[in-house]
Amino acid sequence: TTGGRDEQSAGRTGAAGPVAGGTLTYALAGTQVSLDPAVAATAVTGLIDRNVFDSLVVQTGPAAFGPWLATKWAVSGDGRTYTFTLRDGVTFHDGTPFTAEAVKATLDHVVDPATKSAYAASLIAPYEKSRVVDDHVVEVTLKRPFTPFLQALSVPYLGIQSPAALARPVADYRPVGTGPFSYVSWDKDKRVTLRRNAAYASPPAGASHQGAAYLDGLVFESVPEDATRYGALTSGQVQAIAGVPPVDAGKLRSLGGFDFTAQETPGLNYNLYLNQTRGPLKDVRVRRALSAAVNVDELVKNIYFGQFPVARNPLSRTTAAYDATAESELASYDLAAAERLLDEAGWKKGSDGYRVKDGRTLALTWPYWAEGNKEQRDVLAEGIQAQAKLAGIKIERPAVDTGAFVSKYLIGGEYDLVDVSFARPTPDVLRFAFASGNTYAKAGGNVALVDSPRIDTWVEEAAETSDPATATKDYAAVQHEVLRQAYVLPLYTPVQLTAFSAKARGVTFDAQTYPVFHGVWLGA
Amino acid sequence: MSGDHPSAPLLEVAGLSVAFPTRHGVVRAVRDVDLSLRAGECLAVVGESGSGKSVTARALLGLAGAGARVSARTLAFEGRDLRTLGGGQWRRLRGRRIGYVLQDALTSLDPLRRVGLEVAEALEVHGLARRDDLDDQVIRLLTEAGVPDPHVRFLQYPHELSGGLRQRALIASAIAAGPALLVADEPTTALDVTVQAQVLGLLEERRRRGTALLLISHDLAVVARLADQVAVMFAGEVVERGPAAALLSSPAHPYTADLLAAVPAPDAPDATDAPEAPHGPDASDASDARGGSGGMARGLPVVRTGPAAATGCPYAPRCALADDRCRSEPPPPVSYGEGGPDGEDRMVRCFHPGRERSAAAFETPVAPVRVKDHAVVSVRGITKRYRSPDGSRRTAVGDVSFDLRAGEALGLVGESGSGKSTTARIVLAEIVPDAGTVLLDGEPWSGLRERDRRSRRSRIQLVDQDPLSSFDPRFTVERVVGEAVPGRMPRRRRRERAAALLGQVGLDPALLDRLPARLSGGQRQRVAIARALAPGPEVIVCDEPVSALDVTVQAQILALLARLRREAGVALLFISHDLGVVRQVCDRVAVMKDGRLVETGAVADVFRAPRAAYTAELLAAVPRIDRGRTAGERPSVTVTLEGHP
Amino acid sequence: MPRARLPRAGLPRPGVALAVAFFALVCLAAAFPGLLAHAPDQVNPALALRGPTAGHPLGTDQLGRDVLARLVFGARPSLLVGVGSTLLAGVAGAAWGLLAALGGRVAGEAAMRLADVLLSFPAVLMALLVVAVLGPGTRNAALAITVALAPGFARVVRAQALVVRGSPYVRAAVGLGLAPARILLRHIAPNVVAPLLVLATVNVGTALIAGASLSFLGLGPQPPAPEWGAMLAQSRDYLDVSWTLALFPGAAITLTVMAATVAGRALQARYEGREAR
Amino acid sequence: MRLVPGDPARVIAGGVQANATPQVLDAIRDEYGLGEPIVVQYARFLGRLLRADLGGSYQLGRPVSRVIGEQIGATLALAAGAAVLGFGLAVTLATLTAGRPRLRALSRAVEFCSISTPNFWIGILLLAAFSFHLGWFPVIGDGGPAALVLPCAALALPIAGMLAQVTRDGLERALDQPFALTARARGATEHRIRVRHALRHAALPVLTLSGWVLGELLAGTVVVETVFARQGLGHVVVAAVRGRDFPVVTGVVVLSALVFSLINIAVDLLYGLADPRIGAAA
Numbered sequence A: 001t002t003g004g005r006d007e008q009s010a011g012r013t014g015a016a017g018p019v020a021g022g023t024l025t026y027a028l029a030g031t032q033v034s035l036d037p038a039v040a041a042t043a044v045t046g047l048i049d050r051n052v053f054d055s056l057v058v059q060t061g062p063a064a065f066g067p068w069l070a071t072k073w074a075v076s077g078d079g080r081t082y083t084f085t086l087r088d089g090v091t092f093h094d095g096t097p098f099t100a101e102a103v104k105a106t107l108d109h110v111v112d113p114a115t116k117s118a119y120a121a122s123l124i125a126p127y128e129k130s131r132v133v134d135d136h137v138v139e140v141t142l143k144r145p146f147t148p149f150l151q152a153l154s155v156p157y158l159g160i161q162s163p164a165a166l167a168r169p170v171a172d173y174r175p176v177g178t179g180p181f182s183y184v185s186w187d188k189d190k191r192v193t194l195r196r197n198a199a200y201a202s203p204p205a206g207a208s209h210q211g212a213a214y215l216d217g218l219v220f221e222s223v224p225e226d227a228t229r230y231g232a233l234t235s236g237q238v239q240a241i242a243g244v245p246p247v248d249a250g251k252l253r254s255l256g257g258f259d260f261t262a263q264e265t266p267g268l269n270y271n272l273y274l275n276q277t278r279g280p281l282k283d284v285r286v287r288r289a290l291s292a293a294v295n296v297d298e299l300v301k302n303i304y305f306g307q308f309p310v311a312r313n314p315l316s317r318t319t320a321a322y323d324a325t326a327e328s329e330l331a332s333y334d335l336a337a338a339e340r341l342l343d344e345a346g347w348k349k350g351s352d353g354y355r356v357k358d359g360r361t362l363a364l365t366w367p368y369w370a371e372g373n374k375e376q377r378d379v380l381a382e383g384i385q386a387q388a389k390l391a392g393i394k395i396e397r398p399a400v401d402t403g404a405f406v407s408k409y410l411i412g413g414e415y416d417l418v419d420v421s422f423a424r425p426t427p428d429v430l431r432f433a434f435a436s437g438n439t440y441a442k443a444g445g446n447v448a449l450v451d452s453p454r455i456d457t458w459v460e461e462a463a464e465t466s467d468p469a470t471a472t473k474d475y476a477a478v479q480h481e482v483l484r485q486a487y488v489l490p491l492y493t494p495v496q497l498t499a500f501s502a503k504a505r506g507v508t509f510d511a512q513t514y515p516v517f518h519g520v521w522l523g524a
Numbered sequence B: 001m002s003g004d005h006p007s008a009p010l011l012e013v014a015g016l017s018v019a020f021p022t023r024h025g026v027v028r029a030v031r032d033v034d035l036s037l038r039a040g041e042c043l044a045v046v047g048e049s050g051s052g053k054s055v056t057a058r059a060l061l062g063l064a065g066a067g068a069r070v071s072a073r074t075l076a077f078e079g080r081d082l083r084t085l086g087g088g089q090w091r092r093l094r095g096r097r098i099g100y101v102l103q104d105a106l107t108s109l110d111p112l113r114r115v116g117l118e119v120a121e122a123l124e125v126h127g128l129a130r131r132d133d134l135d136d137q138v139i140r141l142l143t144e145a146g147v148p149d150p151h152v153r154f155l156q157y158p159h160e161l162s163g164g165l166r167q168r169a170l171i172a173s174a175i176a177a178g179p180a181l182l183v184a185d186e187p188t189t190a191l192d193v194t195v196q197a198q199v200l201g202l203l204e205e206r207r208r209r210g211t212a213l214l215l216i217s218h219d220l221a222v223v224a225r226l227a228d229q230v231a232v233m234f235a236g237e238v239v240e241r242g243p244a245a246a247l248l249s250s251p252a253h254p255y256t257a258d259l260l261a262a263v264p265a266p267d268a269p270d271a272t273d274a275p276e277a278p279h280g281p282d283a284s285d286a287s288d289a290r291g292g293s294g295g296m297a298r299g300l301p302v303v304r305t306g307p308a309a310a311t312g313c314p315y316a317p318r319c320a321l322a323d324d325r326c327r328s329e330p331p332p333p334v335s336y337g338e339g340g341p342d343g344e345d346r347m348v349r350c351f352h353p354g355r356e357r358s359a360a361a362f363e364t365p366v367a368p369v370r371v372k373d374h375a376v377v378s379v380r381g382i383t384k385r386y387r388s389p390d391g392s393r394r395t396a397v398g399d400v401s402f403d404l405r406a407g408e409a410l411g412l413v414g415e416s417g418s419g420k421s422t423t424a425r426i427v428l429a430e431i432v433p434d435a436g437t438v439l440l441d442g443e444p445w446s447g448l449r450e451r452d453r454r455s456r457r458s459r460i461q462l463v464d465q466d467p468l469s470s471f472d473p474r475f476t477v478e479r480v481v482g483e484a485v486p487g488r489m490p491r492r493r494r495r496e497r498a499a500a501l502l503g504q505v506g507l508d509p510a511l512l513d514r515l516p517a518r519l520s521g522g523q524r525q526r527v528a529i530a531r532a533l534a535p536g537p538e539v540i541v542c543d544e545p546v547s548a549l550d551v552t553v554q555a556q557i558l559a560l561l562a563r564l565r566r567e568a569g570v571a572l573l574f575i576s577h578d579l580g581v582v583r584q585v586c587d588r589v590a591v592m593k594d595g596r597l598v599e600t601g602a603v604a605d606v607f608r609a610p611r612a613a614y615t616a617e618l619l620a621a622v623p624r625i626d627r628g629r630t631a632g633e634r635p636s637v638t639v640t641l642e643g644h645p
Numbered sequence C: 001m002p003r004a005r006l007p008r009a010g011l012p013r014p015g016v017a018l019a020v021a022f023f024a025l026v027c028l029a030a031a032f033p034g035l036l037a038h039a040p041d042q043v044n045p046a047l048a049l050r051g052p053t054a055g056h057p058l059g060t061d062q063l064g065r066d067v068l069a070r071l072v073f074g075a076r077p078s079l080l081v082g083v084g085s086t087l088l089a090g091v092a093g094a095a096w097g098l099l100a101a102l103g104g105r106v107a108g109e110a111a112m113r114l115a116d117v118l119l120s121f122p123a124v125l126m127a128l129l130v131v132a133v134l135g136p137g138t139r140n141a142a143l144a145i146t147v148a149l150a151p152g153f154a155r156v157v158r159a160q161a162l163v164v165r166g167s168p169y170v171r172a173a174v175g176l177g178l179a180p181a182r183i184l185l186r187h188i189a190p191n192v193v194a195p196l197l198v199l200a201t202v203n204v205g206t207a208l209i210a211g212a213s214l215s216f217l218g219l220g221p222q223p224p225a226p227e228w229g230a231m232l233a234q235s236r237d238y239l240d241v242s243w244t245l246a247l248f249p250g251a252a253i254t255l256t257v258m259a260a261t262v263a264g265r266a267l268q269a270r271y272e273g274r275e276a277r
Numbered sequence D: 001m002r003l004v005p006g007d008p009a010r011v012i013a014g015g016v017q018a019n020a021t022p023q024v025l026d027a028i029r030d031e032y033g034l035g036e037p038i039v040v041q042y043a044r045f046l047g048r049l050l051r052a053d054l055g056g057s058y059q060l061g062r063p064v065s066r067v068i069g070e071q072i073g074a075t076l077a078l079a080a081g082a083a084v085l086g087f088g089l090a091v092t093l094a095t096l097t098a099g100r101p102r103l104r105a106l107s108r109a110v111e112f113c114s115i116s117t118p119n120f121w122i123g124i125l126l127l128a129a130f131s132f133h134l135g136w137f138p139v140i141g142d143g144g145p146a147a148l149v150l151p152c153a154a155l156a157l158p159i160a161g162m163l164a165q166v167t168r169d170g171l172e173r174a175l176d177q178p179f180a181l182t183a184r185a186r187g188a189t190e191h192r193i194r195v196r197h198a199l200r201h202a203a204l205p206v207l208t209l210s211g212w213v214l215g216e217l218l219a220g221t222v223v224v225e226t227v228f229a230r231q232g233l234g235h236v237v238v239a240a241v242r243g244r245d246f247p248v249v250t251g252v253v254v255l256s257a258l259v260f261s262l263i264n265i266a267v268d269l270l271y272g273l274a275d276p277r278i279g280a281a282a
């Protein structure tokens, strides 16, 4: 499985028969700017839209996909054309019948520049066109072979939308899909209300049942404060919360009456990237010294109360092609070694405890983008700062706003360190993060500004090959190389800490670790 | 008194004491006071500020204050023992049986409520009027109190009424429920002489109708008119009590005698010097010194009635007759002289009652003042107009001309708002007249630019009514006076000069390091005079220099001014609304009304035979003590009810 | 922000002494934090979120840092924003108000109209606007509060200057024939500045709270700088585990504000006592 | 309005994750006029302001007026609740303790503490005690009255402390005045004197404080909405300040300046009504 799903909750499903009715309120940490999955990029949108939209296929394993709105599909020999046969008799919430036309409309909508898609379009970057073969057959053509295509289609950001709804002006946008719940209202920055789709009959393969959802209503409440969210759950105001604060997780477990699930997020861990093109970090010894100076283990264990696994690899261990052996390359905590490396590199300790070389202090810039802060990452950073100081490395954290963060830092490259996590259940994220052509300026995630022909070769080959063994080997090589070069300092694997009131029965999670509400019902 | 009144006293007080526990010890504000009052009679309680008059009055209404400790051997009203009354019983008494007119007349009506409501409150509280009938009753009361246009006043707010009208409305509210006793605490202090006469007439009228009156005042002249009995208070004690006529004609207690002597009378024989500082420099400070630190109330010298005053006669430090016994042993009350017409005794607390004071203590050598013929200040047709809020222009000073000759004292009198201060400010070149000029020593003065005037400013100086606000609050006396000494000199020299100036005005040089706020009113005024003297001026303009002072202190300051005029040869432009004061200090007087001079002339002439009707009116309204009247005769009172609001 | 409107404090003398002593201690901490505590940024994750112990009298925070040390070192940014901005606002306000009162007609009018416009914005929103322009940080937060406070001071100074200029004692000085410069220097300026100083002292509390609020919102001093408001903001996440974490920084703010206010009022009482009329 | 580093176009385009292409950014700059010189932008901003058009939010992608319209209700409810609570508490406390030295000393100490305490700390403590531990009040809520109690309390307490002191001061001053003594001398009861006479006098200084109260309320909502994770203008403005979303910040600031001025004018008028002396003095 992709997640460490809590077996307890699954086990309860069978205890008594499901009861229909009731409304479940789910408190979330974030908000969203748009409910259009094709536009928005936030996880919250995905979580909410998952209930409104069905996808063409469902991910059933790390690289396995099952039928959903598409009953079956075929891939052409060159890997560029996918032909989907669609389910019959499905209608959108607005009454529009689900046909090949809808699939074409959805995919065209995603890539339309006018949509200003923030994320969905990047998932299907090689998309060329769709052709309606008949009402229930659609043929999708890619510009080049693209293995992650099915995976992309399975995520809510590419959920199939009603063409009628898409045809309306942007300002009047309402999410209309074929999913188990239909959209009712959206109180900006406050809550999204969904209602049961009584006519629902198109659950994905492996669904708990075939009919409509049990819940009458589903409310997503936005509660950004950790403590408040937690309090809302324990005081019974909501039945579920996302992002249980790690500090409270232990207590919640011991409290009883709550089902607690921890889903490790697949994809790139929460990592610190070392800009290897600039200043002291050009020197691999300094990069490795920084890595060795930070006792990630101790920090992460204590800050997250053991709820978040310490990362020793840029990839999370639930991602396909994760290579456990790569961590041998990691310059793990060893203060003495760090000091030695820095001495070797010519950085000598000055009077204020920071190292100096040629009159320059060993100071690194790590922009602090407050809006992106979550999961006490600022606290972790303070710990890293304090530990780096012991090795004589000064880390400065200028507070920056979004515009400056993007323009001056991410694109302008005026940083030494940048922290980011990236959830996506495919090893292809390595290409996103380390291929030389994937710098942020070029819409990628290579914030260490790695420029390595070897890595480029490996990730390209892995993305295009149809031989899983080759891909695995290539990905492993990348993991070894980036750790050896200390382009990246893995910190922790983000975990979706979700807690449900024990009254909510039948909660399951999909491959992206989103809870699936289709089978959920409220017990006594 | 005649036999119409029942002989049982309406109010009987014996051994009344009131003490206030404070952070600095217990203040024994009233000590062992005996009073009695029959229906239709008027008892006047007289004494200087802080002597306990108001506290006594409030104790009679059970309103001595939250922390007050009141005790009495007898405290009876209409035969009821007031000491046993509960809160509700007190309330039924207040307003209904005893009316009270507070000292602070101008603030005794709730400023946020219409006058009618305030007058009606007593009726309402005691359920004396039906709601629909209330307004008529209030209007009737206002009319009775001599308030013109009661229908209009009724709906106005207190601030829309003049002081005199407010006082009358207040009296109307105090008599609303028809009380048997009216306690009036300084009912005329804040008022103009003319209005003062009207209010006294009103009280007189009440008494004639049978209301007993307890009249409180620091002004013997005021009470002389109305009182049947007078009680003189000093430092919380009644030092002398007796029938008004007898007491005023032959005071038994030295304090009473001093009070009487200090009253400036417009018809006093001549412009003589009142007794100044009987005990050398700084007599006004004596009471302060005795009471220790901070015995100041309302900026006036206060006799501290704390523990320090326990031994000896409280008046001893100020008394010309005091001997060792006076200083060590409190004099007990003794009866004195013959009784009044009703056979009651006069009481006095003194070891030397009725003894004539040694003349030496008061004699000051009278040297003739040389008035030269040339004018130091020539005022030529000055006019000043101000724009009122409603946009119309009103003339504060209109075409005023007079000369102030070298060494002369010219009095400028007139009622409030008549333009006296404005004239003074023009003379001082603080403001520029709209028309006319002022010449100083025959040279242009008011027309100059300030820069050209600056060097000559030392020639003309000001002494203001409120000296404190004319001192920089951060400056010590040394700096206040020293700053006025012209020329450059080292600090030491300057200090010496300042000390010398203090000596000149009868102040102890030890005061040099004090802040003016820590001085008594009389001391402040002396500091102001010292400062005015510092540059060696030819002219001093005095704008109401004594009106904020106690009579005794007032007399000292006036004497000081007269002495300085003799010694330093300065000319005085002396502004006052008090004719008695002017009479005492000035050679000539100019009378102002509505910004214009109505009469100018030698003091003696103007007072003897006023030419302008207005001057005559002013003179007539001044309360005076008619010492020549025989015992039992009630003084005649002229009441002018129309005219000045 | 409350402008010059302070009810009398009925505090006993020992209370005043205690408050002044505490405020002095806070000032000492701000000036020489090293004297009172050791490294505020020494992390020890294994000892995180412990309650008060002998080694850490006020416990440790989420990174195992000593809370006491952080409070002591937090005094500087907190006071810098609170006291620094008040002082700055006082100086700016004084210049501004004096210009408005004594300057030429045009300059004076313009200066006062500007103050009026600025005063029509609630002070904290004004501060937020300034932070929005300048960005967060210790210096900017202090500047923001300065901008928010200065017009108020200017108005007080102007009013006071007008009162003093028209006061009988200045009239008396003119009457003595003193030179205008001397009158301005000896009489007007001191009597204008003294109440301003008192007002400023009394306003320190307000500024402290405003500063703490800004950093609580993440707009003040940035982590890892130990600042009381920011410490409180972080402590919220650990309310359930270690409530003392929220207790001490909050108490530090409240006590400092109280101490500053009491000290200010004592000063005010002294000043007014001296001037007593 | 682009006075500062930072790139509104980026924000409009969706921020970090969106990573918009230069073409998209250019399009946005054209649309919002961000490419023009600052002076031109500022002039445009003023021009729009005159037409009551506050522009569009960079972060939220909606007109500022709509953002404000959506959020103002919650903030008004909070501020109004706090104002009522604050004034109520203050008047009750003041009338109960005025002129009663022992009670007054106690009340003063409490008031002084509450004045000196930042309302976010009060909020945190209230939240911890009454929501988390005792569970009396909801931690979140859809604007129901129960959810308003704690935020209102956090907002009201410091204000109530100040108001109580001023009210009591005013009451005591009024009770000390000769007219109160006169009323007593007429036989009026203590209750009558406090209610008919003194309270109106105490209202005057309190009224002068209303500008301050309003400022405190506005400032307080910013913080309290953050503590209690409530919706509202305060919340929006903090997010906007962090994200340098100038149209929103200026919009809110301009709006509150407007409200502030209106309230101050209203207070002046009220003052004239409450105190007959004002009109005459003018």
Ligand SMILES: Nc1ncnc2c1ncn2[C@@H]1O[C@H](COP(=O)(O)OP(=O)(O)OP(=O)(O)O)[C@@H](O)[C@H]1O
Binding pocket: B020, B022, B027, B028, B029, B047, B048, B049, B050, B051, B052, B053, B054, B055, B056, B065, B103, B218, B297, B298, B302, B303, B304, B305
């Ligand atoms: N509530 C109080 N607490 C303490 N001392 C008081 C109180 N009320 C009055 N005193 C003191 O009692 C003394 C007498 O005061 P009182 O008001 O009776 O004087 P007075 O003769 O009416 O003076 P004035 O002519 O100024 O009205 C004064 O020293 C005053 O300070």
Ligand SMILES: Nc1ncnc2c1ncn2[C@@H]1O[C@H](COP(=O)(O)OP(=O)(O)OP(=O)(O)O)[C@@H](O)[C@H]1O
Binding pocket: B386, B387, B395, B396, B397, B414, B415, B416, B417, B418, B419, B420, B421, B422, B423, B577
């Ligand atoms: N600065 C001013 N602006 C407008 N009106 C003024 C001004 N100064 C004086 N007045 C008016 O001029 C008239 C004369 O005032 P002035 O002060 O000279 O009277 P006064 O005789 O000294 O009265 P008082 O005895 O009350 O001191 C009054 O009506 C007063 O209101």
Ligand SMILES: [Mg+2]
Binding pocket: B053, B054, B055, B103, B185
């Ligand atoms: Mg009195």
Ligand SMILES: [Mg+2]
Binding pocket: B420, B421, B422, B543
């Ligand atoms: Mg005058």
